[in-house]
Amino acid sequence: MPSSGSDVTPDDEGARLAALDGYAILDTAPEREFDDIVRMARRIFAVPIALVSFVAADRQFFKARIGLDLCQTDRAGSFCTHAILGHEVMVVPDARADARFAASPLVTGRPHVRFYAGAPLVTPDGFVVGSVCIKDEVPRTDFSDDQRRTLEDLGRLVMERLEARRLRLAGRDSRKQFESIAAVSPDAIICADGANRIVFWNKAAETIFGYAAAEALGQPLTLIVPSAFRAKHEAGLARAAAGHPTTLVGAVVTVPACRRGGEEFPIELSLSHWTEGGEHRFGAIVRDVTERVRAEERLKREAELDHLTGIANRKVLSDRMEEAGRDGAAATLLLIDLDGFKDVNDSLGHAAGDAVLTTVAARLSAEAGRDALVSRLGGDEFAVFLKGAADPVAGADLGRRLIAAVERPIEIDERCIYVGASVGIAVADAAGWESGALLGDTDLALYRAKAEGRSRVALFTPDLRAVARTRTSVSSGMREAWERGEFEMYYQPQVLLDTGAITGAEALIRWNHPDRGLVSPAAFLPVLEASLLAVPVSEWILRTACQQAAQWRRLGFARFRVGVNLFAAQFRTGDLPRVVGEILTDHGLPGDALELEITENIILRSDARINADLRELRALGVGIAFDDYGTGYASLTMLKDYPVTRLKIDRSFVSGVERSRKDQTIVEAIANLARGFSLDVIAEGIETREQAELMRRHCAEGQGYFFGRPMTARNFGELLKAVRHRADDGACRAHERKAAS
Incomplete structure (x- = not known):
């Protein structure tokens, strides 16, 4: 168990460091066999950073790395210092929320690690010398058991490579060193003479191949070679004995071998050649890599196949x-x-x-x-x-x-x-x-x-490319427009249908291009909503509209309400209620001075948090209007589940209401539905007196060109002053008539 407090050193630290020193791996140059593993890890887990880390006394050394420029860091505060405390994969879903790492410079500074997962590198004797780990700049809460097992497989693959490296170095030593290693090695150690007869066979060879030493000694080395490869094997040994170069000696290769029962299986083979007393000797270090090959095949499948569907x-x-x-x-x-x-x-x-x-x-x-x-x-x-x-x-x-x-x-x-x-x-x-x-x-x-x-x-x-270029042009032009202040707010009046009194306005963004004039909203709004500008522009719309509403309320329109259309991106930030509350406070507005308009598409494209956000907004007193009502297919469910306060009847039903009985029926049905849910109703797109009269039977309020087109804040303010002036004149004339009578 580790000691307590900030000291997270394993109890077996001395023996662990000795085991690490035995591999002579610290401060060595990169090697492809380890680099391939981190590349595979990054591809499998889709992360920017993957490392093979060895934890020394006061630092961690990265034998292989991808996505990180450092070759080593201090041990204190590192993730891998904690990963070596056990034999299980360590996962940190969000480093900022973990007291162990929240203050780490790797978290607070570059590379800004938020997610970490590390599989310990365990020696055959049970010492944890490091880890193979992955890191991401965003938190992850969905690291599955299958992914843990995959990371463990990569850890075992690193240890296979590390052990092979150690044994490859050992194989270059003298015969005495060779035999001392063989006595305790978990790998098969086999020696043969120039005539291809086995002269040494250790305990591990007995376990791997199934032949006791007494059975194997004196037998030809082809005893463990599959029949299809025996001729090639004998020819290779003969070339080496004759002094000719061979690709096998001094290399580590994976080849098929044969157990006592005839079963073929893969082995990793490191072959050495020397002379002893004038006679040729061959030494082989053999490892059963059946499990490793299976793991590599599985990792290859995972790297090439979609994990869910099994297709490419x-x-x-x-x-x-x-x-x-x-x-x-x-x-x-x-x-x-x-x-x-x-x-x-x-x-x-x-x-x-x-x-x-x-x-x-x-x-x-x-x-x-x-x-x-x-x-x-x-x-x-x-x-x-x-x-x-x-x-x-x-x-x-x-x-x-x-x-x-x-x-x-x-x-x-x-x-x-x-x-x-x-x-x-x-x-x-x-x-x-x-x-x-x-x-x-x-x-x-x-x-x-x-x-x-x-x-x-x-x-x-080919014409589709021109369309795409236009979309790209609009997108880049919008950023310049934002920086140059070319966006402005227009306001369309909302009125009481029985008296014509202005109750509020819908705030509408417009792009006033210096060369092209007013750009059609249809040309830029869809691109704006999908761009990185969506959040800052939407907050600017809210602030500008509320500031304007506060000014008009001070003109004497104490119940004035401004409507603002929301973007889906505003719900994904997670702080919409807070932002709205701050804006209302900044401008001294009550909640009912603001009405936020949502559409069915916003709800369908946003996550489950939208309902909670809307309920927080309603708690502030803010109105929630369902825009374009009647055009979607899930609207009834949304009325039941979401805290809506008003329905906006879509202009497509209003524009033909004086001619179409079907449109009249739809309008009547929406109005009845609203009454059943205790909701207000406003009709959009009213363009004629006849439409206004017909809609007055079903709605308290309306908006449309009949009452006023969208206009600048200045023109809207003049409209309000004119309305107030007419109201003052009417009051004076009524007073004069009363005095004369």
Whole structure:
């Protein structure tokens, strides 16, 4: 057990350090066999940092590292100092939340470690000399038992390499050193003479091969060589005895061997050659690497196969595409994105979602056929790659068949689940193409397919690149607009339908471009919401709108309320209620001066925290309006589950209400539904007096061009002053009439 307090030194520290010294590994140069392991670890666990660390008396030395520039650090405060205290994998989900590491310079400074997992490196005698570890800059709470076992396998692989290195060094010593090692070695130590007869056979050799020393001594060394390799083995020894160079002597190789019962198995072999009394001698250090080979095969599968579905992963697809491009082969790539999959995860849980993904992967593989590579790129996105095919018609036909396969009902726990798919396709002829460009073209086609609706197949055409460039141009232009202050707020009045009195306004962001003038919101809002600017711009909108509302309230409109549309990104920050509360306090506003508008898409794209955030906002007195109500498919459930205070009837129902009985019925149904939930109602998009009169029967408030278009804060302020002036004039005339009477 370790000692208490900040001193986390194992009780067997002296013996442990002696065991570490025995490997002569500290301050040695990088070696490929260890570097390959950290590269494999980073690929398997998708982390930026992977290390093989040996913990010395006052420091930790990194024999292999990737993602970290340091070759050693102080032992004090390091993660690996704690990892060597036991024989189990140590996992730190969030270093900032762990008192042992929160103040560590590795956490507070570069490389800003948040997650750590380390498998101890245990010697055959049970001493822990270091660890193979992975680190990430973000916390992880989902490190599974399978991942722990995989990390343990990597730890065993490091120790295999370390032991092999030690024995390889030992094999270069003299015969006396060779035999002293053999007496205690856990590996088989075998010696043979120039005639290929066994002259030394240790206890480990008895265990590994099944022959007692008395049975093996004097027998040809081919006793343990599979029959298919015996001739080659004898010829190699003869060349070495004749003084000719051989690739086996002095090298560590993995070759097949044979047990007493005839079972073949892999061994790691280090072969030495010397003369003794004028006679040739050969010494072999042999290790049974059956388990290691199995672990390597499993690690290789994990590195190349998607862990959930068992099909190829993104790396395999990338390698196969690059190979086809180098070969100058024609190719077709299909990207498949599932429609409705998030609903499955949200309503039935991730276990059901995993079952759906596994079923979809199997169906895609069956439909695509043996000549196709089917891979999962991540999440609910899959790819099908066909080398040697560049037929867009055949590709589109396959895309439709894949969609049909996905759309068949999936039965899970006696429940039928339905998902759809969208498919983007790009083809490349044999004239030469680049894998990244083909993937980008296919992604553009998928974007078009999803934009056109569900269950669509779209082929890439060159015009899609121009569309993508436009989106990129808008994105880069928005950042410049933000830095130059080109965004401004417009306000559209909201009025009482029976009197026309202004009760508030909806705040709407506009981009006033210096050359193009006002940019259409449809051209930049979707890009803005998906960009890194979403959070800072959305907070600016809230602050600007509340500041303006406070000014108008001071003009005498004491009940004035401003409505602000929320972005999905605001819920992902985790601090929306705090930010709103601070803004209201800064401007001296009560909660009911602000109404936040949400849409169904925001709820569907956000995590489970959104409901808690909305309830905190309601506790502040802030109104929650459901925008575009009536256009979604899950709105009834959301009314029941979310703290909504008002419904906004979508303009698509209002614009035809005077002509369409169906629109009137929908409006009436929404109004009745709102009354049943004790919710207010406001109608959007009112453009005529007739629409205003019809909507007055069902709604208390309305907004639209009939009452005023979105306008600058200055123009809106003048409108309010005019309204107040008319109200003052009306009051004076009423007073004069009363005095005259």
